[in-house]
Amino acid sequence: MRLAVSLLFLLGATAAPGRAQTTYHRTHSYLLGGDGGWDYIALDSIGHRLFIARQDRVMVVGADSGNLLGEIPGLNRAHGVAFDYAAHRGFATSGADSQVTIFDLRTLAVISKVTAAIDDDGVFWDPATRRIYTMNGDANSASVIDPVSGRRVANIPLGGKPEFGVSAGDGKFYVNLEDSAQVVEVDARAMRVARRWPLAPCGSPTGLAIDRAHHLLFSGCRSGVMAVSDYRAGRLVTTVPIGQGVDACRFDAATQTAFASNGDGTITVIHEDAPDHFTPAGTIQTKSGARTMELDPVTHRIYTVSADFGPAPEPGPGGRRGRPPVLPGTFVLLVLEP
Numbered sequence: 380m381r382l383a384v385s386l387l388f389l390l391g392a393t394a395a396p397g398r399a400q401t402t403y404h405r406t407h408s409y410l411l412g413g414d415g416g417w418d419y420i421a422l423d424s425i426g427h428r429l430f431i432a433r434q435d436r437v438m439v440v441g442a443d444s445g446n447l448l449g450e451i452p453g454l455n456r457a458h459g460v461a462f463d464y465a466a467h468r469g470f471a472t473s474g475a476d477s478q479v480t481i482f483d484l485r486t487l488a489v490i491s492k493v494t495a496a497i498d499d500d501g502v503f504w505d506p507a508t509r510r511i512y513t514m515n516g517d518a519n520s521a522s523v524i525d526p527v528s529g530r531r532v533a534n535i536p537l538g539g540k541p542e543f544g545v546s547a548g549d550g551k552f553y554v555n556l557e558d559s560a561q562v563v564e565v566d567a568r569a570m571r572v573a574r575r576w577p578l579a580p581c582g583s584p585t586g587l588a589i590d591r592a593h594h595l596l597f598s599g600c601r602s603g604v605m606a607v608s609d610y611r612a613g614r615l616v617t618t619v620p621i622g623q624g625v626d627a628c629r630f631d632a633a634t635q636t637a638f639a640s641n642g643d644g645t646i647t648v649i650h651e652d653a654p655d656h657f658t659p660a661g662t663i664q665t666k667s668g669a670r671t672m673e674l675d676p677v678t679h680r681i682y683t684v685s686a687d688f689g690p691a692p693e694p695g696p697g698g699r700r701g702r703p704p705v706l707p708g709t710f711v712l713l714v715l716e717p
Contacts, residue, residue: 403646403663403681407714409445411438411684414707419501419627420673420682421460423469426484429673429682429712430469432457437471437480439487442675442682445712449487454480459502459543461511463526470511470524472499479513479522481529491529495522501543507550508567514541514554521554523570535570537563543627545589545596553610555584555598562596562608576613581606586628588637593654599625599639605649607637607657619657621647626670631679636660640683642670646715665713681715 415434422429428448431438437451437460456475462484463470471480477497481490496518504511510532511524519539523532539556544565546552551573554563560582563575578584582602589596594611604618605628624642631638635651646663669685687709692701 402661403648403715403717405713406716407445407712409440409712409714410708411440411445411447411710411712412708413438413710414705416702416705417671417684417686417710418457419459419671420684421462422673422675422682423462423484424675424677425464430460430471431684431712432459432471433710440712442680445714451480451482451487451489453489453492454478458500459513461502461504463504463509463511465509466526468526470502470504470526472502472513474498474500474516477515477518479511479524481526493524493529493531495524495531496520496534501541503544503546503552505546505552505567506548507546510567512544512546512552512567514544516540516542516557521565533570535565535572537565537572538575539563542585543587545587547589547591547594547610551610553587553589553596555587557583557585560584560600562598562610564610564613574613576608576615578606578608578615580604581615581618585626586639588628588630590630590632590635590637590651592632593651595651595654597628597630597637597639597649599628601625605637605639605647609654616655617657619649619659621649622662624670627672629672629674629681631674631676633676634679638672638674638681640665640670640672642668644669644685646672646681646683663715665715666711669713679717683713683715684711685713686710 418432454473496515498517499513501514540558544554581600584598586599598606622641622645644667650660666685672683688703691703
């Protein structure tokens with residue numbers, strides 16, 4: 380009897396390895412300072428640099444050193460950055476003036492600007508079409524930019540407010556629609572929406588990550604869950620609880636782990652045990668306001684940023700409070716490692 384109980388205990392302890400806690404610890408904290416808010420962080424995997432959107436500019440920081448290497452000026456409500464390594468160019472969205480700033484990846488010098496559409500936000504490069512795509516929130520569209528000529532090729536109507544998009548690498552890309560809690564699949568070559576599906580009970584999806592090997596999407600939802608979709612079948616698989624105030628999601632293919640960075644000062648870690656089974660694997664403590672992040676798939680480091688805040692302003696019409704002001708000189712880059 381004792382032997383049987385012992386064997387059952389051992390089997391139970393090893394049956395679900397995905398339930399083990401995933402531990403990250405903070406290894407570095409780099410004070411970058413400077414005024415203004417922030418948005419997405421993008422990793423230049425070749426140059427080992429982080430491109431951090433900072434309201435009216437993009438800060439370029441050494442991923443290993445934390446040193447400020449330069450800045451790309453002239454933006455108005457900076458959002459995201461994407462790279463085309465073959466063209467040696469970078470692309471930074473500027474939501475308040477509908478512009479995309481095109482810059483030289485080697486020198487960081489601004490080459491030109493091109494108009495996308497109102498409230499251009501998330502941006503990515505698609506390897507199948509070798510084009511840049513911007514997600515335009517208020518315009519309910521995606522703009523298509525030829526990285527070589529620097530010209531806008533088209534605007535693709537999406538039928539809702541996009542927040543972020545990811546490329547599947549096969550000529551399709553996927554976009555969260557924040558206002559209707561849907562995912563749309565876009566045929567990049569035909570430049571049209573191919574299909575869409577709902578994410579309920581997810582509400583207000585923002586960040587988006589992809590597992591290309593298993594055809595899965597991870598949508599971070601402001602309603603406090605991560606919605607996992609099978610994009611080959613075009614359906615929601617499940618939802619998993621996350622922290623509050625999510626704005627970015629990442630997926631580490633080597634460890635089969637999804638991450639959601641939350642404004643409440645946490646990163647939720649979710650393990651993909653199987654393509655239809657996901658379990659919470661831990662919560663990483665960061666800093667209040669650290670709602671965006673970037674993942675290095677080689678080192679498995681996570682980068683996030685935040686600052687200290689002053690008191691929130693008094694409620695305005697309708698009782699809504701604005702965001703508390705960022706205290707000057709407190710902007711910091713946090714490096715987390717497994």
